[in-house]
Amino acid sequence: MPDFSIAEAVDKAFQNHAIVDIHTHLYPASMAALYLAGPDELLTYHYLKAECSRMLPDGVSVGAFNTMPAAEQADMIWQQLFVGDSSPISEAQLGVVTVMSRLGLNPRAKDLSEFRAFYASKTPEEYTDMVFEKAGVACVYMTNDPLDDTEGAMWQRGVNIDPRFKAVLRLDSALMNWPAPADKLRGLGYGVEEKLSDKTFAELRRYLADWVEKMDARYMAISLPPDFAYPSADSIALMMGNVVYPTARELGIPSAMMIGVTRQVNPVLKDGGDSLGKWDIANLERIARDWPEVDFLITLLSRENQHELCVTGRKFPNVHPFGCWWFLNNPSIIREMTAERLELLGTSFVPQHSDARILDQLLYKWTHSIQVIAPVFVEKYESLRAAGWPLTQADIQRDISTMFGGGKLLD
Ligand SMILES: [Zn+2]
Secondary structure (H helix, E strand, O other): OOOOOHHHHHHHHHHHOOEEEOOOOOOOOOOHHHOOOOHHHHHOOHHHHHHHOOOOOOOOOHHHHHOOOHHHHHHHHHHHHHHOOOOOOOHHHHHHHHHHHHOOOOOOOOOOHHHHHHHHOOOHHHHHHHHHHHHOEEEEEOOEOOOOHHHHHHHHHOOOOOOOEEOOEEOHHHHOOOOOOHHHHHHOOOOOOOOOOHHHHHHHHHHHHHHHHHHOOOOEEEEEOOOOOOOOOOHHHHHHHHHHHHHHHHHOOOEEEEEOEEOOOOHHHHHHHOEEOOOOOHHHHHHHHHOOOOOEEEEEOOHHHHHHHHHHHHHOOOEEEEOOOHHHOOHHHHHHHHHHHHHHHOOOOEOOOOOOOOHHHHHHHHHHHHHHHHHHHHHHHHHHHHOOOOOOHHHHHHHHHHHOOOHHHHO
16 A cells, blocks of 8 residues: 655644634633734734834824824725735735635725725624634633733622633733832732832732632743843842742742843834844753752744753753744754754644734744644655654644644643
8 A cells, every 4th residue: 555645634734723822912702802803903903013114205204103093004004014015025014915715805905994894894702703613723822911901800799701711810910020010919919019028929829829729820921032041130130930830839830931022122112013032941951950849931033042952952851942932933943943843852842823903914824833843744744754753634633733722731
């Protein structure tokens, strides 16, 4: 019997398995103000705003653009980046084209009216079902912040969460820039002090444990700057060592760290104004060695950190690389990172997450990622077969179902 086609088997494996997306900023329709979807949100996403800032019409400054109502911003972005005098070829622009094509809309439309009418014709629940189905996504992990005024109030009141949305306790607002968060924490009943005393640490641990339980959070997540050093006398390093890692160990849930973001290098771009820097991975070696019972989900923002992250993963079984984050979420880099990880870590990592903030983005993020990732898997399976391994289609299905189903850690 002739060997089966590996390319076809890999395609089939992706089609047969719904994706578990382990890091997004998506929320269910029941969390109304946080639920973002549709053409105006999609077009005014900060990736596209940042790109439009390089292509604004003569006489329109970034500051003036920022004061325009959202629908007018969306119209201007559509005109400048899609209707204008150049092809929409960046990854973020291609993403909008893919979304519109997947929805059966004309991506060369002269304005957004057709897309807006299509979006308006569906309820948020219908729109969610349609996007999940078309994107092949089974469930997404949210980013949940009890100290966010809008979101915190919803959890306090009690909110019904669509079971396809899993909670993740986000730590940034409670731990970064101490003692700025102290007032809000005291408002929730946690007796933290301005100084980083044992009492403050104990109360912060109680805050994390309470909210993990209240939200049924699957892991705790924080994003950190490239100068994050561990151990050190910086407040955030003390917080991680005295609050986050002990809580993760006690509750038996992973601690996710997303490292390498430098905030607001150009503040006029607002959400689009953040950049990146390379991290010293010796910090991760110290963390993983000091906390062997804690599982660390790690994603680093600098391309220059990716190879050493794989090596660190080989040294520490509690280090779990995931996804191609933010500025790395581009085909040329996804291809390189996926091959590097397969070669150094086998199947023991989570290849991708979407980081979607707008529901519609699921329609392009996964399509684009799988287009790049599938051929890398095909090449590795070809090598495996050529080496003499009697590969089966069931092997391929099992690997892809595990790796794109949240990985062994979160399944
Ligand atoms: Zn994110």
